[in-house]
Amino acid sequence: MEAEIDADTTSSKVSLTIIGFVAFTFIAYVSIGLSLAVLPVFIHQKLGFSAIVAGIVISLQYITTFLCRMFAGNMVDKRGPKPAVTVGMAAFTVSGVMMLFAWLLRDTPLISLGVLIITRLITGIGEGFVGSSPINWAIFATSDEHTAKAISFNGIASYGGIAVGAPLGVIISNSFGLGAISLLIAMLAFGGFLYAKNKTALQGSSKAPRQGFLQVLRKVSPYGIAMGLGGLGFGTISTFITLYYMALKWQGAVLCLSAFSSMFILGRLLFSKAINKYGGMKTTLVCLSVEVVGLLVLWLAPAPYLAVIGAGIAGLGFSLVFPALGVEAVKLVPASNKGAALSGYSLFIDMSLGLTGPLVGFVASQFGLMYIFPFSMAMVVIGLGIVVCLYRAPSKSPPVGETF
CATH class of the missing domain: 1.20.1250.20 (MFS general substrate transporter like domains)
Incomplete structure (x- = not known):
């Protein structure tokens, strides 16, 4: 009985430790979700561009996400996950600020659209660097036997973040506008940046050739x-x-x-x-x-x-x-x-x-x-x-x- 209690306690501690790291993933995907449903409407209705243009601008995020995955993976292997997560949170903070500028420039549609394009590319950088980095951080803090749990929890954090962020973004947009969403993204991501800076840096100990x-x-x-x-x-x-x-x-x-x-x-x-x-x-x-x-x-x-x-x-x-x-x-x-x-x-x-x-x-x-x-x-x-x-x-x- 005592062994079972100890096992349950250990499992709970491992879960809480992993949650402490995949929280970065949740912050990242809430930030992504907040603008996901409202940006196409803003581009199409407020700025006056076609739905095709709106779709292209939203999809631009995947370009930099794709490119940054490689750099993030190498950074994690060489310097540990903390620098990668910190860069990602900083990028999300900047994207929130840039989105605010795009909203303030809404009366000049072409300039506003240009700023939004930059915003989406920076958002992709944030997603690319955060990405799987919290998984590695969680594994370093626990052990390799918890890899499956770390990946699973990270997935819950990402899909859960979108599920929370998307409807919340619509509610805020309807009540206060895109500017309020931009500020929320910037503040949320900056909080994640400070949280990352205060977390203990961990790194793999393998000496095998990379x-x-x-x-x-x-x-x-x-x-x-x-x-x-x-x-x-x-x-x-x-x-x-x-x-x-x-x-x-x-x-x-x-x-x-x-x-x-x-x-x-x-x-x-x-x-x-x-x-x-x-x-x-x-x-x-x-x-x-x-x-x-x-x-x-x-x-x-x-x-x-x-x-x-x-x-x-x-x-x-x-x-x-x-x-x-x-x-x-x-x-x-x-x-x-x-x-x-x-x-x-x-x-x-x-x-x-x-x-x-x-x-x-x-x-x-x-x-x-x-x-x-x-x-x-x-x-x-x-x-x-x-x-x-x-x-x-x-x-x-x-x-x-x-x-x-």
């Missing part, structure tokens, strides 16, 4: 591609569910998003131990299969409530895909490349979410909205096939003593 980022990226890419294909289900639901409901003349599209997000978070909280117990590959095989079932239910649903159930099943299925494949991916490189491995692996979720809009939008425009879920389901099935091949392939682990 591999180049591209070499690391090549090793983790099959896992990242499979994970990215799984992410297309989430991207399709989050981006197109409203249009899908409108096409079917249904009400309550937001319930699908809520069901997906709720079951996603619940799955990570309830089943995070499955990765350590059954292994990342077996867990992924089950999870992607469940996601396929969810997308199938959503596609064939004759009524809105069944679509909500399908979205919930899909969210539950996707919940552990990122951490499960992430744990397996980082096993392929020496411990001295942990930061680069996580950063390289995370690139694929950026690409997945960035490509979902144009890719699924093309399917919708060419074949109709009724085909978006069978298409995304087919992509998840391909991802499942890649995982099956990886599972059957001979194990290629780094030399003994250099694993996590």
Whole structure:
């Protein structure tokens, strides 16, 4: 009995320690979410530019996020996660200030748009440097055996941050305008910057020779591609569910998003131990299969409530895909490349979410909205096939003593 109590206490301490670091991820994604739903409206209605221009400006963030992942990973491996997180929080602070200038210049649309373009690029820098850095920080503060929990909690923080930030941004925008959102982002991120400055700097102790980022990226890419294909289900639901409901003349599209997000978070909280117990590959095989079932239910649903159930099943299925494949991916490189491995692996979720809009939008425009879920389901099935091949392939682990 005492042993069980000690184990529970230790587990709670580990969880609290990890939460203390993934709080940076939550701050980052609340900052992103605050402007996510209101900037397109501001660009289209207040500045008078087309919806296409608004979409391009919002998507610019992914460019610098993609580019900065490599630098962040190398920084984590060489100097530890603290400098990377500090740079990220500083970038979010600057982006809030720049957005305020864009709002103040709203009577000169071209200049305001130019400032917003810079703002989005700086936001991408912030996301790129924060990214997976808190995961590494949390692992250094606990141990490598808690990698799956750190990745899972970080995912909850990111999706939870968007879930909190997006509706809050709409409420604040309707009441006070974009200027108030800008100030909130700047203050929130600056608070994160001060918090990071006061946290203890930690660094990996491995003396193994470091591999180049591209070499690391090549090793983790099959896992990242499979994970990215799984992410297309989430991207399709989050981006197109409203249009899908409108096409079917249904009400309550937001319930699908809520069901997906709720079951996603619940799955990570309830089943995070499955990765350590059954292994990342077996867990992924089950999870992607469940996601396929969810997308199938959503596609064939004759009524809105069944679509909500399908979205919930899909969210539950996707919940552990990122951490499960992430744990397996980082096993392929020496411990001295942990930061680069996580950063390289995370690139694929950026690409997945960035490509979902144009890719699924093309399917919708060419074949109709009724085909978006069978298409995304087919992509998840391909991802499942890649995982099956990886599972059957001979194990290629780094030399003994250099694993996590």
